[in-house]
Amino acid sequence: MTTILVTGASGNLGSALLPRLTPTYDVRPMSRRSRPGWVAADLATGKGVSEAVRGADVVVHLASSPTRTVAWSSSRSRSRTWPVVSPS
Numbered sequence: 001m002t003t004i005l006v007t008g009a010s011g012n013l014g015s016a017l018l019p020r021l022t023p024t025y026d027v028r029p030m031s032r033r034s035r036p037g038w039v040a041a042d043l044a045t046g047k048g049v050s051e052a053v054r055g056a057d058v059v060v061h062l063a064s065s066p067t068r069t070v071a072w073s074s075s076r077s078r079s080r081t082w083p084v085v086s087p088s
Contacts (some may be wrong), residue, residue: 001026005056007043008012010061017060032065 002025006012009029021027030052034040041048043063053059 002057002060003028003055004058004060005030005039005053006060006062009038010060011064013033013062017062020076 004021004025005028006014006021007020007030010033012032014029017029018029026040029037030039031042032040032042039048039052040042041052043049
């Protein structure tokens with residue numbers, strides 16, 4: 001079965017997507033906060049990301065800044081998502 005890691009699984013998009021994926025795929029929801037059955041990892045610091053992506057066939061990246069007052073262009077330029085996870 002295909003394993004899908006969903007970053008930002010507790011957000012608006014992630015929480016809407018999870019129930020649609022779970023009947024067909026092995027879904028690994030990810031969030032900054034630890035919760036039962038979920039992977040805890042922080043994309044800003046990289047803590048836990050290597051472990052989170054290990055064994056995943058697909059990553060659906062829906063995580064975003066939790067601060068609604070920060071402009072997307074500003075948030076994206078400071079993002080560490082790209083160097084944290086690289087293709088193997």
